[in-house]
Amino acid sequence: MHSVFRLLLSLSLAVLLSGCGYNAIQQKEEAVNAGWSEVINQYQRRADLIPNLVNTVQGYASHERQVLTDVTNARARVGQIQVNADDQASLQQFQQAQGELGSALSRLLVVAENYPNLKSDQAFRDLQAQLEGTENRITTARGRYIQLVQDYNTTIRSFPQLITAKLFGYRAKPNFTVENVSTISTAPRVQFPAPASTPPGA
Numbered sequence: 337m338h339s340v341f342r343l344l345l346s347l348s349l350a351v352l353l354s355g356c357g358y359n360a361i362q363q364k365e366e367a368v369n370a371g372w373s374e375v376i377n378q379y380q381r382r383a384d385l386i387p388n389l390v391n392t393v394q395g396y397a398s399h400e401r402q403v404l405t406d407v408t409n410a411r412a413r414v415g416q417i418q419v420n421a422d423d424q425a426s427l428q429q430f431q432q433a434q435g436e437l438g439s440a441l442s443r444l445l446v447v448a449e450n451y452p453n454l455k456s457d458q459a460f461r462d463l464q465a466q467l468e469g470t471e472n473r474i475t476t477a478r479g480r481y482i483q484l485v486q487d488y489n490t491t492i493r494s495f496p497q498l499i500t501a502k503l504f505g506y507r508a509k510p511n512f513t514v515e516n517v518s519t520i521s522t523a524p525r526v527q528f529p530a531p532a533s534t535p536p537g538a
Contacts, residue, residue: 357497361506364488368509371481378474379414379434385410385470386441393444396454403439403440410437424510431512438500441467472501478512485511 390404397404414437419430445464448454455461489508492501500506 356500357491357494358500361492361501361504362487364484364491368481368484368488371477371484374477375418375474375481378497382467382470382474383414383437385463385467388459389444389467392457392460392463392529393448393454393499396451396457397447399464402442402448404418407437407440407444412439413437422509427510428513450535457535478534482512485509 386407390407393400394404410433413478414430417430417433418426448460474499489511491497492506492508
């Protein structure tokens with residue numbers, strides 16, 4: 337008898353919660369979490385490319401110490417941040433660090449333009465291609481995350497989901513600000529050099 341009562345109570349609660357948008361809120365929150373994981377994965381992919389990129393450039397332009405040091409230090413600062421996507425201040429700190437890393441990478445690629453042998457190096461060109469692809473993936477992942485957060489926030493602010501959200505402690509999530517997005521959009525623009533008309537180093 338008790339088991340039947342518990343079953344009926346569980347079914348009633350399930351129907352009630354479903355009607356109040358509980359399941360939808362959970363699904364949208366899971367989508368936001370998955371979207372954030374993809375953002376982190378793509379930023380990590382970029383960070384993983386940097387040591388090889390720095391080493392390759394250093395092989396041809398070792399005296400460009402300031403630029404090489406700036407990239408290395410910027411990557412280190414990014415790695416030290418323990419970002420919490422549910423905290424606006426933490427998210428802004430993370431985005432600022434990523435923006436600084438993007439700027440440092442841009443300066444490194446500008447320096448590379450002054451070294452024909454480096455631009456002709458196959459390893460460097462491969463790294464350029466990987467970096468370009470990664471920047472595109474970052475932009476895509478970040479854009480998708482922005483949309484997912486907006487969708488989630490709209491849902492928990494709409495009736496009747498807002499009642500369920502308050503009841504179960506769901507809160508609006510911070511998102512990339514316009515300033516954050518414009519900062520990151522200045523990340524390195526990878527341009528492949530035109531084929532040299534003279535042999536490298538000539």
